[in-house]
Amino acid sequence: MEEIDEERQGVPLEDAEVIVTGGRGIGSGDNFAILNDMAGLLNGAVGASRGAVDEGWMPPGAQIGQTGKIVAPNVYFAVGVSGASQHLAGISNAKCVVAINKDNEANIFKRARFGIVGDYKKAVPALINALKESA
Ligand SMILES: Cc1cc2nc3c(=O)[nH]c(=O)nc-3n(C[C@H](O)[C@H](O)[C@H](O)COP(=O)(O)OP(=O)(O)OC[C@H]3O[C@@H](n4cnc5c(N)ncnc54)[C@H](O)[C@@H]3O)c2cc1C
Numbered sequence: 001m002e003e004i005d006e007e008r009q010g011v012p013l014e015d016a017e018v019i020v021t022g023g024r025g026i027g028s029g030d031n032f033a034i035l036n037d038m039a040g041l042l043n044g045a046v047g048a049s050r051g052a053v054d055e056g057w058m059p060p061g062a063q064i065g066q067t068g069k070i071v072a073p074n075v076y077f078a079v080g081v082s083g084a085s086q087h088l089a090g091i092s093n094a095k096c097v098v099a100i101n102k103d104n105e106a107n108i109f110k111r112a113r114f115g116i117v118g119d120y121k122k123a124v125p126a127l128i129n130a131l132k133e134s135a
Contacts, residue, residue, distance in 0.1 A: 011045045013064070018044030019073045019094075021064055023087075024051030025080020025101065025120065032057060034124050035079060041131045047071070049081045065090035079120045083108025100124065 013019060020039040022032055032046065039046045048058035050065060064071055066086040072093035079100045081087060088111055091097065099112035100120045109115045116123045 010039070011043065013045045013047055013062070013069050013071050016045035016071070017074045018042040018077075019047050019064075019071055019075075020044055020077040020079065021047035021049065021081060022052050022058070022079050023049035023081030024055060025082075026052060026057065027080075029055075029057035031121075034121075034128070038077070038124055038128050038131070041128065041135070042075075044073070044075075049084075049087050051082075078108050078112070079124065081108055082106050083111060 018039065020035045020042070022035045026032060026035070035046050046062065047064045048062040050063055050068065052058050053060055053063045063069065064087065066089040068090055070090050074095045076091050076094035076097045077100065078097060081101070083099070083106055091111070097112045098114045099106070099108040100116045100118070100123045101108055102117065102119050104117045
């Protein structure tokens, strides 16, 4: 297992107006780098589902949900997150949830205002490019 910094730099999750959360669908700790890039462009923070924390890809302090942090951002990106009830318990006060998941039946889409059905490895770079173009 790779070493993880418990204290990440940047906006604390509890104060973040934008959160980009990765789940087990991200596939590895290294792959969280692209979520960090996206969050950086939005002055946001990076969170994790318990799936990602259990894999050792993110520190427990980044976990969002019933046994993690309760957050209330304006925009919450859930990337490769299935949307288990325990995860949704942590984002009930999120204003706008945007889900990116390759399974169109993933539960997260029931909570999402906007959804992208597809591989995050295509969707997130496209979002990053769009953000850079609009900056
Ligand atoms: C008592 C208890 C407390 C819990 N507390 C928490 C908690 O606080 N927080 C929490 O998150 N969970 C919690 N859980 C665990 C919860 O039940 C789920 O197991 C967990 O949230 C699943 O994490 P996940 O969505 O990342 O993983 P998964 O359920 O494995 O979902 C991964 C998702 O990624 C998608 N995916 C895969 N590859 C890609 C790709 N390339 N592009 C796009 N999408 C992709 C899949 O379609 C899938 O929907 C708790 C469970 C219990 C029993």
